[in-house]
Amino acid sequence: MADNSKIAVLDSSLTDRLPISSKTLFDAKASKSLTFDSIAKELGRSEVAVAALFYGQAQASAEDVKKLSNILGVPESKLAEQLLGFPDRGRAGPMPPVEPLIYRLYEIVQNYGYAYKAVLNEKFGDGIMSAIAFSTKVEKETDEKGVDWAVITLRGKWLPFSRF
Amino acid sequence: MADNSKIAVLDSSLTDRLPISSKTLFDAKASKSLTFDSIAKELGRSEVAVAALFYGQAQASAEDVKKLSNILGVPESKLAEQLLGFPDRGRAGPMPPVEPLIYRLYEIVQNYGYAYKAVLNEKFGDGIMSAIAFSTKVEKETDEKGVDWAVITLRGKWLPFSRF
């Protein structure tokens, strides 16, 4: 019996919003009881990128497909066909998010959005932090009292507004 | 003449959505040409926290009020009165954000929300990353090619769902 407190699986009511590859990938992951951490290590990508790929929010290279086929035990041709094409991002869940964990991230944008803008503008000038030329990671810290802290790092290229 | 490429000021059309303290604080900051960085250093708080305080999204302690009075040259009694009370957060701008910089942060939540959830759940179990027992900072990195990158770090206490 799989340990339901360790493995992230795909909520069945979410399937219709996601590309068909999501179901294939999550089903294989569940049947092998793999974590994103272990897949990420074999794939040589970040954990969040792998999870994003599973949710149809990131692209797999041909090499990723080959490796995923081995890791998950899914025929390469099937994976290739389902992962064929360019991701259609942004439709995994509703906005504003209703999932409490995701809402907290949204709330950070809601509360600190203008503060980030003001600080970034003063540091970099008029522009934006790219969400495309961008990477992100999740880390776990435990403080001296044994309390766990989640640390999310967002790193994006600074794009100044063109003058025209 | 103030250098308009260095100092973040308050957009005049935003004033009505914010507490009266925002105008007082930003006006003083503009007239003294202070950056959030310099205020943060004097106040002993993070830059983002100071900007959030200016936008009415964070609370000032009595000591903050005293120091701000000195830094900004605003009478302490006036600041105290306007900063009196508990912040009414979340109303600075519309959601979804229309400001391009803030939208990019929103888009990160939209695209990677479920990926963050999956990775955090696997690392920590069933729960959320707090946006209250929380701190954040903004850093600037320049890579070997001279390209600037913005790095935003979110650090929140992990809160497991209570079993009841």
Add this chain to the structure above:
Amino acid sequence: MADNSKIAVLDSSLTDRLPISSKTLFDAKASKSLTFDSIAKELGRSEVAVAALFYGQAQASAEDVKKLSNILGVPESKLAEQLLGFPDRGRAGPMPPVEPLIYRLYEIVQNYGYAYKAVLNEKFGDGIMSAIAFSTKVEKETDEKGVDWAVITLRGKWLPFSRF
């Protein structure tokens, strides 16, 4: 100088959404540094009811007006005129709430709404818990580890659907 970490005051950007009495009441409360707890005790009403009255969400009786006049030092005729009439409830803040504290209450309804319905239906039959024939209170508990817990109690008359 008032202690800004003790007294709830009216956010200046909220004034336009509320009846004129809210400003009168909160201004007097701030200038006298009164808590809702102390006003509630003098008025013989619950703390939440008094706060609701200040936000224009509950009705004041003629006797409440007289007592409030004494407590707050506002002329009774002024209070009477402004509190004249039946409250126009529900417009204090946006829904979904953007204030983090209020959002948490909203989230409880979002997550547990159907669970409450199922349990209430099994306990009482087909009907609703009234929000009109209703009272509520807030209490503070501190557990053995010194951690504070907020306890909100909602008590409403059960109204069965009429058969017709």
Add this chain to the structure above:
Amino acid sequence: MADNSKIAVLDSSLTDRLPISSKTLFDAKASKSLTFDSIAKELGRSEVAVAALFYGQAQASAEDVKKLSNILGVPESKLAEQLLGFPDRGRAGPMPPVEPLIYRLYEIVQNYGYAYKAVLNEKFGDGIMSAIAFSTKVEKETDEKGVDWAVITLRGKWLPFSRF
């Protein structure tokens, strides 16, 4: 014939919004004519928690799965597979709620939200009541006139905003 005035079942038009486990659990509950109260007692959890678990809004532990298998007569492996993973909360019903019973709870937040905030701030300082480190229960009271009252208690850990 089951007594349709006693047992909460799953509305057929709601099935698509919920995880597949909801149908499994509610079908078994209906066929055994079990109330949440009786299940909660056998499971050693609160009634609302059990109903939330049925609606996919709370997590089952491995022991819960084993017990539920016995109580409901559903194979443990089937339950384990369907309850595998972390709940994707918040999507059971629309917001604002259209169900009259759930709307009344929403209305309480709408009307008394700022009053709760003001009172909680004065009692605890700047922070929120957690909806995660949180428990809730429903009780039935009958007053001296024989009128039934529903009492809902919300108990959440107080989380002060971090200073940073």
Add this chain to the structure above:
Amino acid sequence: MADNSKIAVLDSSLTDRLPISSKTLFDAKASKSLTFDSIAKELGRSEVAVAALFYGQAQASAEDVKKLSNILGVPESKLAEQLLGFPDRGRAGPMPPVEPLIYRLYEIVQNYGYAYKAVLNEKFGDGIMSAIAFSTKVEKETDEKGVDWAVITLRGKWLPFSRF
């Protein structure tokens, strides 16, 4: 051939929003060419209540189920199973309504809402007219010129706001 100008049937595109009982009941009604008026008379309930029951907006008692089984020629066990449970009200159609007939009722609330509130407050004090302890009926009047008028009566218990 059924007379399509006499009998209200279920629009096929509405089926998914309603409980499964709606289809069962409306199909049987259509095949027997029964009006709500005739069903209501046999059931001893009001016409609107019967129609609401068909749309899943009102509860059937055990005796209603038995009678409906006879009237409609549907096995009692099937009806009992589908009508088992507490109605999940409010999801039959979109709001604001797009159906012209239902929109007119909505428009009455939109235009006269505050007028009703003012008049009811003056007549009854601070409170609401219950929509739960409530009944309603529809009547047809023909004036002296032969013009038909629809008369809808709404009758709800007055609930004064509790003082607390």
Add this chain to the structure above:
Amino acid sequence: MADNSKIAVLDSSLTDRLPISSKTLFDAKASKSLTFDSIAKELGRSEVAVAALFYGQAQASAEDVKKLSNILGVPESKLAEQLLGFPDRGRAGPMPPVEPLIYRLYEIVQNYGYAYKAVLNEKFGDGIMSAIAFSTKVEKETDEKGVDWAVITLRGKWLPFSRF
């Protein structure tokens, strides 16, 4: 001092949504402590119609203006000017309504809308009940147990869809 439990007045935060005549009329009504009932009797119109006129939702005839001038003690020329023109209806409050009393009426449409449609269609054929060739009234009933009931009657001309 006016008795604030008897007279409906204009909520000050509502003024901006309403025509200027609303303030004039309500101010005069408040200063004379008049109920809608007493004004309606002098004007020879229904109570709800008078309240609707005060909220800018119904038109005043030249004779109404003359009478209102006498009843309220407002110069006829001022009233005429402000009531000049055709009402711009429907903007008094938000939809869905947030005021609990008005929400209950909205909820009746939400829950019983399709039931009304089905019953009206069977009684009258394909058409609508007019909200224009329409009148409405509010009555108070007290049952044998001393409980008050509000009765709202809606009476509208039946308009069959034209065949073309």
Add this chain to the structure above:
Amino acid sequence: MADNSKIAVLDSSLTDRLPISSKTLFDAKASKSLTFDSIAKELGRSEVAVAALFYGQAQASAEDVKKLSNILGVPESKLAEQLLGFPDRGRAGPMPPVEPLIYRLYEIVQNYGYAYKAVLNEKFGDGIMSAIAFSTKVEKETDEKGVDWAVITLRGKWLPFSRF
């Protein structure tokens, strides 16, 4: 092979929003390559009314059913069953419309709505143009330069607001 530039057919992705009769009618129309113009002539109704009937927005009489059965070659009993009942109008497409042709009509209401109201009020007094006691037609005009113009005529009974 059918000429795809002459015949309006049913978009396959629209089917679920419409009653089942829409598919039956449009399929038959397509297989017979009939225009609405030719059907309207045989039916003795206006072209727009026929198209509305196909989209489930208008009612068919028993005689319409008989004639449609002949024109389209669909068994009368099948048509009768599917067209049985009262149309559930207004759900064919989203509002605001996204289809460019339909959006232009919406835009006319958006831009000229108050102008129509002002002109109609001056011509007729306080009231509305009925959309129920209503007919409409579409005509094609070609000007002297050979340019085509579409002319849509809306004709509705004037309904004055009742005085009550």
Add this chain to the structure above:
Amino acid sequence: MADNSKIAVLDSSLTDRLPISSKTLFDAKASKSLTFDSIAKELGRSEVAVAALFYGQAQASAEDVKKLSNILGVPESKLAEQLLGFPDRGRAGPMPPVEPLIYRLYEIVQNYGYAYKAVLNEKFGDGIMSAIAFSTKVEKETDEKGVDWAVITLRGKWLPFSRF
């Protein structure tokens, strides 16, 4: 005293949504008790166009400004300044409309939108009826029974989709 049943004036609560010229024009029209019909005749434009111009939804030519100055008794320079520029259309009222008269027009688009599209496509091919190369008029018809009918004509150039 002006006759309030003849002249359309500007609702005072609408002023903020409209350009400043609207107030100038409507005030002058009211003080001279002019109908749109009489202004249109002097201006040589259609009644609806004049009303649209008053609501800021149509452009005035230099000659219109001169004539309006004479008709309304407003200095030409003031009118010219306020009517200077290109109209910013579409913001006069909310959509969906809440005004009953304007809603009826919206409802026609909602109910008959796809029917108009189908008929226009069959008559003209793939394209739209322009709302820019467009004119409209309102007429009053009285039938043999003395009943008034409003007739609105929409005439727009047919624009075929370009092939590219």
Add this chain to the structure above:
Amino acid sequence: MADNSKIAVLDSSLTDRLPISSKTLFDAKASKSLTFDSIAKELGRSEVAVAALFYGQAQASAEDVKKLSNILGVPESKLAEQLLGFPDRGRAGPMPPVEPLIYRLYEIVQNYGYAYKAVLNEKFGDGIMSAIAFSTKVEKETDEKGVDWAVITLRGKWLPFSRF
């Protein structure tokens, strides 16, 4: 194995929003590994027009159908039937767009909309740029540093507002 970094395919979760022809066309395109560029050249149409046709946003002529049948290897009769009729445009994706690439185009309209209007008005007078008598193309430029730039050209007929 198809090269998933070259060919645009249809996201499986998008299928339900699009006409049935979209699936047919994209499936054939994928199985033949054709780019829009190569199809456009054979068809003699622009690349964007071909992609729009695949997404059901543009019409195919009879000759397009014949050519597409050859290029894609789909029977002409099947294509003809599915492409029969007039496109029902505008429903391919949600607005505001959630896909990052499409959102950037939306953001351009949001940020520069009024600037375009002002410049176009000054250049052309009062009117609009048609989106119907319209063509568009996408080009790729590489600057001296080897950086790629996308260039989108929008070309629409200028339509002046009719004077009436």
Add this chain to the structure above:
Amino acid sequence: MADNSKIAVLDSSLTDRLPISSKTLFDAKASKSLTFDSIAKELGRSEVAVAALFYGQAQASAEDVKKLSNILGVPESKLAEQLLGFPDRGRAGPMPPVEPLIYRLYEIVQNYGYAYKAVLNEKFGDGIMSAIAFSTKVEKETDEKGVDWAVITLRGKWLPFSRF
């Protein structure tokens, strides 16, 4: 008297949504009867950029401020103060746009969004066209028949999604 068919001015009802600089700039532009074209030439920037700057959607450099002061006859210190800071973009008008000209641009995104994505993906791979490293221009073409065409060019840097 200014020629109202040549100069774009600021709609008075738009002022509140824009920064204070918009009013200053537009007022000066109107009083000098300057077009964006003439300002752009003196400023050495594109016409659209200048209009965007006037609407608060683009940043002015210190040199722009100096030149604008000369061109418009506004004191440099006043301009500098009002243009001080980083633009708060995206709030000039509502989305979806209600202005017909701006709506046409929005409609292009709505109809052709997925087509642009497919074509851009095939030409450039997985990424987006930047709206920040971006320029745009408006041109006027007149074809051989004397018909005017507006040509809008969008040119943005291609940003590939980072692999992480």
